Amino acid sequence: MRYEIFKQDAPNQPHSNVGSVHAPDAEMALMHARDVYGRRPNAVSMWVVPESEIYATSHEPEAMSHEGRTKNQEPRTKSQEPEAHGSKLTAHGSSPTSYAVFRKTSQRRSMTYVAYAGTVEANTPKDAVTAAMHKFPSPATFVWWVCPEAAISKTEAEAAPSWFEPAKDKVYRQQAYYGDATRKNRRQRTKLVNKLSSDETPDEA
Amino acid sequence: MTQATDITPKLAEFEAxxxxxxxxxxxxxxxxxxxxxLIRMISQHAHSEIVGMLPEGNYITRAPSLRRKMVLIAKVQDEGGHGQYLYHAAETLGISRDEMEQALLAGKAKYSSIFNYPTLNWADIGMIGWLVDGAAIKNQTMLAHCSYGPYSRAMVRICAEETFHQRQGKEMIVKYAQGTPNQRQMAQDALNRWWWPVLMMFGPHDSDSPNSEVxxxxxxxxxxxxxxRQLFLDEVVPELMAIGLQIPxxxxxxxAxxxxxxxxxxxxxHFWQVVKGNGPMNKERLAARNQAHDNGAWVRDAVTAYASRK
Known part of the structure; x- marks a missing residue:
């Protein structure tokens, strides 16, 4: 199964989608997520969500540029009909479900696709998107993702240090660890190029 | 192969x-x-990261010190992670992970030809870090600006991590070049063998690159x-000369x-021969990748069985 990964870089920042992993269950997905997206010390928490539980809207670019903001068009689902999968996590009947809402708010280069905004109560994923549009009107949003909150598996707060702190000790993984030798080398390079540019052709090539 | 299609409003807006x-x-x-x-480029790039673990993974048990061993393990693990970032980016375009994996195992997929050369001794590990990863960074820095979000994001992450790979390799070669005559000779020998394949990593000359315009x-x-290629050359030539190595x-x-x-x-x-599968290590790499996949079958079976019983 494919799981979407949401990584939180610092306690005051939202969980942001960084990619996906394949795993047979959420527990393995979290472990893979740490190995793939947490090798450097910039994670404090991770969430994983089965792709089939995510309902996503997308908007044609011309609609956005003509109207300057998003409008509720035919939503595209990552899995066309989440209900059709027989998921027990998807709302049925009249009891509302809590949905987690993620959104994309920039058309420029960004290190995340969608980031967590909060939760809404709704009966269906489609209704959850409509509710999200009312609850989170700004900034302008280009893509909405919603999933039942219960579909999210999270790293536990008390276990987080043992998950993410070891990356801090592996200083040899940081480019700055090799800084001095490289700086010296760069100085030599600049000196050589200046010399070669100013006088004759090189005697050694 | 790629023709400009009729300019529909959608295409015009896309280009705008x-x-x-x-x-x-x-x-x-x-x-x-x-x-x-994009599927072609990203999947080839992903395969390159995965196959790229093989020439160096061989040396983890032969590292000359504990420090070098930790560094090499971290580097090889990074390459595996980079493959994962890129397979994910390709999946967002509609190709499945399984399809890509099967194409690689069956020998139908391309990957960077640089990994079809042998690593003969420890100096090669330093030279690969400095020059092969250095060349890859130049290319990936360019691709970090590409128009497709998921590919661009993968490249930004990869460039930051590859910089460590490049620096640890350079550190190693600089030390060898300043070491005993035997160490100098090892560094020179590695340079002699890797120099031309590295220059080929940037691909054919612009005049022979059919996909470039679109x-x-x-x-x-x-x-x-x-x-x-020129950016790379201007960076590494003076650095190699400064430590007294002869570029072949x-x-x-x-x-001037x-x-x-x-x-x-x-x-x-020679380049096209290697691309077509006739390089020194093409068959070995494919066999090693298949063997690794087969040897992992019991792990995949076990985790699937565990998940199904919960």
């Missing part, structure tokens, strides 16, 4: 978005050719093969007028 510097994201409208070219218009490749190209010279290093002719006939 790229012109404004916006990123194309999964779910946005895109021309079929854009999708196809890839540039759509913001996939923002600089040409020759331009990126008698025609290499500094063009435009301040660029100029290399001699590249043996493209």
């Amino acid at each position: 978005r790229i012109g404004r510097g916006e990123k194309i994201e999964p779910g946005d409208w895109m021309p079929d050719d854009y999708r196809k070219q 890839l540039r218009r759509w913001g996939v490749k923002t600089q040409s093969n020759d331009t990126v 190209d008698p025609q290499l010279h500094f063009d 007028e435009n301040k660029h290093w100029k290399h001699g002719p590249i043996d493209w006939a």
